[in-house]
Amino acid sequence: MTGTVSVSGGNAVVTGTGTAWSVALVTGGMFSFAGMSVPIASVESDTSLTLAYPWPGATSAGAYAIARETSEAVRAAWINDRLAQILTKLSLAGIHPDGAGTLAERDALSPAPVAGFLWLRVETGFDLAFYKRTGGGWDGPFSAVGDEGPQGSIGPAGEGFNPVGAWAIGAIYAGGDFVSHSGRTFVSLVDGNVGNTPPVTDADDAFWMFIPTAVGPAGPKGDTGDTGLKGDTGDVGATGPANSLAIGTVTGGAAAEATITGSAPSQTLNLVLPKGDTGDQGIQGIQGPPGAGSVDSVNGDPGPNIVLDLDDIGDGATNKAFTSTDKAKLGHISVTQAVDLDAIEARVVALDAAVVLSGTWDASSGAFPGGGVAQAGQSWIVSVAGTVDAITFNVNDRIIAIADNASTGAFAANWFKADYTDQFLSLDGATGAVTLGAVIAAATVKATPVDADTFALSSSTDGNGTRRTTWANIKSTLKAYFDGLYALATRTLTTGTGLTGGGDLSADRTLAVDKATAANIRAGTADKVVTSDGVAGAMAWVAITAGASPAIAHDAGVNRTITHSANATMGAPSATKPGFPLNIDITPGAFTTSWHANYKFGSAGAPSITARRIVHFMCRDASTFVYLGMSEPA
Structure with missing residues (x-):
């Protein structure tokens, strides 16, 4: 709404300045000011209205708002104007209807009209017609339009309005030119109207008059229109920074795993590689050199080079040699260091209770070896692969009894399987208890992998089985992934008309606009970008x-x-x-x-x-x- 208002606390009268409430057909609604709203009881003039109850706020002045049904007010005003014109014409013709309005209003008359009552139907969307009350109801409709009369003489030319479309800066408008601006309609009040922007509110100024739009009752919602054409593809985004993928930690674990941490452009590839089973103990090494010690004396012989034979081993106080038989037995023993015979005895007893190779076993027979009398420690080498009690054995595996009289059909609590087929003696030169992490940590660094280099991984699509892939496959996968996130450096930004600064996206590009100068605009120079300062200069x-x-x-x-x-x-x-x-x-x-x-x-x-x-x-x-x-x- 136009203008401002002033309100007084405890007073229901609102006074307007620069307002036009009667002209705008405001008859009611909700008056809002300073964050409070009060219903409107009546409108006395363009600058005075009365609220339904006294203003509850403080005395103040300023901008305001009125919520009203504008379309209904305009429609009511139009119908009342038209009705007044029609009644005047009918009066001049000697016809005086007793009432006028819609048929619904006629049928709602109370008390019911007497016979002879004349009703004029005035209703949007229907021709004017008369209805006459009879004893049994209504007769009609009777047309209110007579026969067409002769054509009158041409009247003087009027000053009509000239619709010219949307208002444009720089255009020259004559008096009566109709323009649209900011969703409103205005008519020029003067000739040579140029550079004067129409108001942005429902108001007039020295150059333009606001024309309110009469809006009828809302019609039914129309059918949904066809889907519009797909818009143009947007411009390619700027090239992101180059990504760097470094090899981070490489550790051992139960299953292979590869993870990428960090955010572009700096990320780290961490690997977890599975540890293999411990292999068999290696063969005994060669005998070392003699010790540096010496014997001081044997039987009184101080040396320095003492040769000890069996005759020198005494028994008691006298020097009694072993018999020839004993000497022959002992001759088979080569002792190079001090020996604890008690410890040897304990070890022999332990070996007697330990694993004893009893031969080979055909696992395809369907029964465990030993015939039910195998003792704990007995073992067999698998000669033919097979499965017994859901345990699979391969050639060269070992099966060891862990209980006396081990069962021929039950594996649990009776037998132990030593999986020799998956053993390895060394890994990349490392022997003994080898861990994959230690092997990787000790490996020679290769700064730049080539396409044929391979990496181990755990395949989630194959039951997390161990698989290998190549550096070429990793590069291809990462390229496809990052190509979906960043623009390719091989793409080219091509500038169109009026732009400069294009090129491939391997580097930052700055686009420059080829602006039109004031002289370019006046001369109509082609392929120049028009800006507001250029237009201002041209004018x-x-x-x-x-x-x-x-x-x-x-x-x-x-x-x-x-x-x-x-x-x-x-x-x-x-x-x-x-x-x-x-x-x-x-x-x-x-x-x-x-x-x-x-x-x-x-x-x-x-x-x-x-x-x-x-x-x-x-x-x-x-x-x-x-x-x-x-x-x-x-």
């Missing part, structure tokens, strides 16, 4: 050199000024721009102004210029400048 006032026949170059400016120094005949414009305006601000002084034949003034002829005036033309073609009018600059 600047440019002086014309005074003289008896001033020359005017149209492409040098559409707004020109001249102060006469002599009687002048304005020369024909050169470098014309059809469709462009030409406004000349003339200060005549004591001199006269005449015009070249290319200036077309119509039957009224050229105006007389005795004081400063702005003369407006529109370039129709290269030799025709149509006179639009003249205005006072101040």
Whole structure:
């Protein structure tokens, strides 16, 4: 709503300044001000209304709002105006209806009309018609329109409105031109109306008059329209920073795993590789060199080179040698260091209870070996693969009894399987208890892998089985992944008309706009981008050199000024721009102004210029400048 209001605490009267409530057909609604709302009881004038109860807030003034049904108010006003016009015409014709309105309003009359009652139907969407009350109901409809009379004489031409579309800056509007702006409709109040923006509210100013739109009752919702065309593909985004993928930790674990941590452009690939089973103990090494110690003496012989034989081993106080048989037995023993025979005995007993190889076993037989009497520690080497009690054995595996009289059919608590088929003696040169993490940590660093290099992984699609892949496959997978996130450096940004700075996306690109200068705009130079400052420059006032026949170059400016120094005949414009305006601000002084034949003034002829005036033309073609009018600059 237009204007401002003032309210007083405890008072129901609201006073407006610059408001137009009666003109806007405000008859009720909800008045809102300072965050509070009160229903409207009545509207007395354009600047006064009364609330349903006294204003509950403080005394104040400022902007306000009124919520109302605008479409219904306009419709009611239209119907009332039309009804008044019709009743006036009927009265002049000697017809005086007893009532008027819709059929629903007629049928709701109480008490019911008497016979002879005349009702005029005035209802949107229906022709005017009369209905006459009879004893049994209503007769009608009877048309309220008579026969067509003879055509009257043509009346004088009126000043009609001229719809010209949306308002545009720089366009020159005559009085009566209809424009749309900011969702509203306005009509120009003056000729030569240029550069004056219509209001952004439902208000008038010195150049424009706001035209309210009459809106009828809302009609039914229309069918959904067809789906619009797909929009153009957006521009390719800027190239992201190059990503760096470094090898991080490599550790051992139950299953292979590869994870990427961090965010682009710096990320780390961490690997977990499974540890294999411990292999068999390696063969015994070669005998070491003799120790550095020495024997001081044997049987009184101080040496230095003492040779000890069995004859030197005494028994008791006398030197009694072993028998030849004993000496032969002992001759088979080679002792190179001190030996604890008690410890040897304990070890022999332990070996007697330990694993004892009992032969080979055919696992395809369907029964465990030993015939049910196998003792704990007995073992067999698998010679033929097979499965017994759901346990699978391969050739060269070992099966060991862990209980006496081990069962031939039950594996649990009776037997132990030593899986020799998966053993390895060394890994990448490492022997003994080898861990994969230690092997990887000790491996030679390869800074730049090649496509054929392989990596171990746990395949989630194959039951987490161990699989291998190549560096070429990793690169291909990562490329497909990151290509979906970042623009390819091989893409090229091509600039179109009016832009510069394109190129491939391997580096940052800055696009520059080829802006049109004021001279470019006036000259209509092709392939230039028009900006607001360029338009403002093109519309600047440019002086014309005074003289008896001033020359005017149209492409040098559409707004020109001249102060006469002599009687002048304005020369024909050169470098014309059809469709462009030409406004000349003339200060005549004591001199006269005449015009070249290319200036077309119509039957009224050229105006007389005795004081400063702005003369407006529109370039129709290269030799025709149509006179639009003249205005006072101040």
